[in-house]
Amino acid sequence: MKRENFELLAPAGDLEKLKIAIIYGADAVYFGGEMFSLRAGAGNLSIDEMKEGIRFAHERGKRCYLTINIFAHNEDIGPLTDYLEQIKNIGIDAFIVSDPGIVDLIQEIIPDAEIHLSTQANMTNFRTARFWHKMGVKRLVLARELTFTEIKEIRKNIPSDMEVEAFVHGAMCISYSGRCLLSNFMIERDANRGMCAQPCRWKYSLVEEKRPGEYYPVEEDERGTYILNSRDLCMIEHLDKIVESGIMSAKVEGRMKSVFYVATVIHAYRQAIDAYFSDPARYEFKAEWLTELKKVSHREFTTGFYFDKPTNQDQNYQTSAYTREYSFVGIVKSYDSATGYAVVEQRNKMTLGDEIEVFGPDIPFFKQALESMYDAESGEPLESAPHPQQVLRIKMDQPVKENYILRKAIRRSEI
Known part of the structure; x- marks a missing residue:
């Protein structure tokens, strides 16, 4: 498979996350509108925000997919019909759908629409894949219950113009x-x-x-038990096997996760993918990519069904809490190379003397002590920045750019 034929697909829970995902290396993003998506708790995008996001993506040669993957009831059909009429000309590259009636409705209203079959449709065999191909589906988002062996067999037995996408990172559902x-x-x-x-x-x-x-x-453990609590999927150590299985779109879960999560995860997978395609024969996994992934909130990791059916080792019976070792403290809005000061929008509290890490889409991270910080509006020197989205001026040890991210290790006293 050629590099240009392989896609890193990122979640975009809102417009800011959409832009960050693309800046940090996504080839495509998927998002929900204000209705008909399976992430009602995400920010989701209004029609105007979709237009802006699509324009931002297309200017950079990236693609945008809209999820309409609910299982519709009768009362959903009328509003969905009206909604499709409103968005049919805004440039959406594909629709992610699970309900055959909605597939039919989209094709009726937007005849040239590209349809991707959602993982919710639990597509697990090549006969079903062929059926969906006859129905005009361009891409299969595979059920998460498939092994590499099954995926390769599906790829071998479906039309060559049908694409295969699969989740490679994020939360797993017990159902x-x-x-x-x-x-x-x-x-x-x-x-x-x-x-x-x-x-x-x-x-x-x-x-x-x-x-x-x-x-x-339920178990002999004073902490109780979490009998349905799956670990998080993480396949970055097996990126070569993902490509070689015939999957052409590596999908990251997380439309309800933070900007920090999106930037960190996409940046790590971008590095792994680029390293693989630069020289597949000599590709080697780098432990630093996994270390980066562990700097965002996560549960313990699993490879899901890719190698075999999960065992009790793929569940977390002790706690449903996330492992959280780093805090997202700010995002760069601008940088003055003459003074070395960056304008930073605060996202979590930081204090003079803190050691922070700074990373961006085009650099490895660097560390520095937080030694000089001012309120950007008043110019007042600050000892700490506790106020959400406070705008600051911070002295940087190295040049930075807009949308670079600041993080810091969490002290035990802060947990």
Whole structure:
């Protein structure tokens, strides 16, 4: 496979994340509109924001995909029809869809639309893939329950013009291809219509019906148990196997994650992909890429189903909390090379004397002590910056650019 035929696909929960994903190396982004997406809790994009984001991406030769992957009920069809009429001419490159009725509706309203089959459709065999090809689907977003062996067999037995995409990084769902009824059952929030409350991450104990209020741990552990709590998928150590399996789009999960998450994860995978395609025969994984991924909030990692069915080692029974070792403290808005000062928008508290790390899409990170900081509006010198999105002037040890990110290791006292 040639480099230009392989895609790094990033989540874009809002317009800022869309732009950051592209700046940090994504070849394409996927996002939801204000309705009909399976991430109702994400910021999502208004039609005007989609227009701006699509323009930003296309100017840089990147692609934009809109997720309309709910399982629609009758009352959704009318509003969805109106919505498609509003967005049909704004330049969306493809629609990610799981419901065959919605596939048909999009093709009716936007005849030349490119359709990608969502992972929610749980596509697991080449016969089903061929069916969707006949229905006009261009790309398959594979079910997460497939091994490399199965993926290679699907690739071998489908038309050559049909593309294969798969998740390589991010949260895993305990239910088959994410089609879960637990949230709906427990608190009437329908995961299949974008409102999942993630009850799989809750802490569970056992109660005997005649002893209400008496909770017994399911396992012999004083911390309780998280019987449905999957580890996070991470395939950066096996990027070569991803490419060689026939997958042409490596998808990162995380439309509800932070700008810091998007920048860090996309930057790490961008480096791995570029290293592989520069010389596939001599490609070697670099531990520093995995180290970078661990600097954003994450659960322990797993390779999911890629090598075999997951075992009890792929679940986290102790806690549903994230591992969080670094804090996203700011993003560069501009830099004055004459003075060495950057204008920085604060995202979390930082204090004089803190050691910070600075990274960008075109540099390895560097460390420096935070020795000089001023309020950008008043010019007042500051000891700390505790106010959300406070605009600061910070002395930088090395030149920086707009959208470089500042982070710092979290002290135990801050956890």
